[in-house]
Amino acid sequence: MILVLSALIIWIAMWGLNTRLANGPHAETRFIRLLVPAIFGLTILVAWELLVRGLAVPLVILPAPSHVMATFFSELPTLWLDFKQTFLKGALSGYVIGCGAAFLAAILVDRYDFLRRGLLPVGNFVAALPIVGTAPILVMWFGFDWQSKAAVVVVMVFFPMLVNTVAGLQETTVMQRDLMRTYGAGYWATLTKLRLPAAMPFIFNGLKISTTLALIGAIVAEFFGSPTMGMGFRISTSVGQLALDMVWAEIVVAALAGSAFYGVVALAEASTTFWHPSHRK
Amino acid sequence: MSKVLPVLAVVASIFTLWYAAVPFMNVKETLTGLERAGTTVVPDNPIARRDASAVALVLRNSFAIPATYAQERPRLPAPHQVAQDLWETVVLKKVTSKRSLVYHGWITLSATLLGFTIGTGAGILLAVGIVHSRAMDMSVMPWAIASQTIPILAIAPMIIVVLNSVGIQGVVPKAIISAYLSFFPVVVGMVKGLRAPDAMQLDLLKTYNASGSQGFWKLRLPASMPYLFASLKIGVAAALVGAIVAELPAGGARGLGGRMLTGSYYGQMVQIWSALVFAAVLAASLVLLIGWLQNRTLKRMGLL
Incomplete structure (x- = not known):
């Protein structure tokens, strides 16, 4: 009871602190902007811990954060094995192949107006479909190992990437293209010196959307069959064994991998398109 | 044309x-x-x-x-084999039959729609809170954005099993996963939409001596509609994916996800393909339906 009450008190106190910080005189500084969400996240973790202990929630329903962290560190070798199988082999290779293929296809599609008018509506349509449903088919074709996971990822990232890149290649104005023509620039010079640089923000948008899709595709594909390792495999078998601390540890790995992947792409964007108007301060 | x-x-x-x-x-x-x-x-x-x-x-x-x-x-399978299987399982079978795709599709669709409604409602409420409270904006918004980079779908099996162990079964656990997936796009889009009115418009309302709630109902909410519909389209597609994935660990072999899983167990490719095509048609019609609503609403509001 005391633990539950203290969870409530800590919640109220932290919320009060955040309200003061957010409405205070220094609210716009970078430090406060980072501090406020950090406090909020910490509050949730503390309240979660206290409530689980105070109400004696059984492990099969919700493990406490401390318990999850303990499992995370004690099972680190297994988690690393799963990470390697799902992320490095499945998601990453599929991401590279899928985005690369979509990029090349986009350049081809952009070159021929007929293709663009035909493929774009189809691509937009496919992008809204439940593509994870192709996972059982691809698992049957490519076997249980990482190749089938990479194939699912390729299919999942292809169309969002294609649609974004094609939209980016349309970004230049008639004036800019005319200027290139007055310089005597041909198709390839215009493409590499004007249109691809102008398309960069769109291309990176597609790359960023694809990071999450890649991870989802690789994990969900493992629900349909996998070797005895991988994040999706571990999640589904641990759920079966009611070892929820292990499931949460995998979720921590997935969250870390997902945000790190996104972060790396965002960093690459910041360092290559700093000159673009949408990034200039 | x-x-x-x-x-x-x-x-x-x-x-x-x-x-x-x-x-x-x-x-x-x-x-x-x-x-x-x-x-x-x-x-x-x-x-x-x-x-x-x-x-x-x-x-x-x-x-x-x-x-x-x-x-x-x-x-x-060749396209005509899939088409034939679809014809048999959609049209020829009685809708109450366990081999009818309409039956399985309805199981998935009901979870999708329930989850989508819950997720959209909660998302709009949170967005209103975020726009009106600075503390909430600064605490919650970074997490809402960061959570988009996390493969949320991975926790679907856990939610199903945990809710099962406390005695909640059937459509509700699947709807929760659908709600979860459609929640974040709506929050992010709606916050953007509620902030869409510019300073000039807000100032105009101030000169009219409009109260906070009048500002909300007469300016912010109408201005957010285009953003809301854009995120509803993303949300409903995500909700359907959530319901399908949620059916994978449920084991009952019910719903479109269940059809895909049993097809994959027994090597029935035609069955997987028809479930996939049916799911695709379902997703496309849901998105088209929202597009139609968007068109009508925005036209009546004079925004289109």
């Missing part, structure tokens, strides 16, 4: 490619079957066939090509 011909051409070439790929995908199983039935095939021992390439097998056994389109359990 200029789109119709290119789209048709693209769709036609997809089907052509599909038909062209069928012999190569199915040739090995077909030849095994034909050999068992007494036909002579080249090469005549199964081990040599296993190591041979699909192209070579098709070229050397060109008489078997028609048979590859009529396999009982093909690796790649």
Whole structure:
């Protein structure tokens, strides 16, 4: 009871602190902007811990954060094995192949107006479909190992990437293209010196959307069959064994991998398109 | 109108490619079957066939090509096989039959719609809170954005099993996953929408001496509609994916996800393909429905 009450008190106190910080005189500084969400996240973790202990929630329903962290560190070798199988082999290779293929296809599609008018509506349509449903088919074709996971990822990232890149290649104005023509620039010079640089923000948008899709595709594909390792495999078998601390540890790995992947792409964007108007301060 | 011909051409070439790929995908199983039935095939021992390439097998056994389109359990079913299975399971079966896709589709759709409604409602409420409270904005918004980079779908099996162990079964656990997936796009889009009015418009309302709630109902909410509909489209597609994935660990083999899983267990590719096509049609009609609502609403509001 005391633990539950203290969870409530800590919640109220932290919320009060955040309200003061957010409405205070220094609210716009970078430090406060980072501090406020950090406090909020910490509050949730503390309240979660206290409530689980105070109400004696059984492990099969919700493990406490401390318990999850303990499992995370004690099972680190297994988690690393799963990470390697799902992320490095499945998601990453599929991401590279899928985005690369979509990029090349986009350049081809952009070159021929007929293709663009035909493929774009189809691509937009496919992008809204439940593509994870192709996972059982691809698992049957490519076997249980990482190749089938990479194939699912390729299919999942292809169309969002294609649609974004094609939209980016349309970004230049008639004036800019005319200027290139007055310089005597041909198709390839215009493409590499004007249109691809102008398309960069769109291309990176597609790359960023694809990071999450890649991870989802690789994990969900493992629900349909996998070797005895991988994040999706571990999640589904641990759920079966009611070892929820292990499931949460995998979720921590997935969250870390997902945000790190996104972060790396965002960093690459910041360092290559700093000159673009949408990034200039 | 200029789109119709290119789209048709693209769709036609997809089907052509599909038909062209069928012999190569199915040739090995077909030849095994034909050999068992007494036909002579080249090469005549199964081990040599296993190591041979699909192209070579098709070229050397060109008489078997028609048979590859009529396999009982093909690796790649031909479009007409999928269409036939769809016709049988959608139209010919009674909707209450366990083999009817309409029955399974309704199970998935009901979870999707329930979850989508919950997720959208909660998302709009949170967005209103975020726009009106600075503390909430600064605490919650970074997490809402960061959570988009996390593969939320991975926790679907856990939610199903945990809710099962506390006695909640049926449509609700699936709806929770759908709600979760449609929640974040709505929050992010709605916050953007509620902030869409510029300083000039807000100032105008101030000169009218409008109260906070009047500002909300007469300016912010109407201005957010285009953003809301854009995120509803993303949300409903995500909700359907959530419901399908949620059916994978449920085990009951019900719903479109269940059809895909049993198909994958028993090697029934045609069944997976028809479930996939049905899910695709469902997703497309949900998105189109929201698009239609968007069109009507925005037209009436004079925004279109």
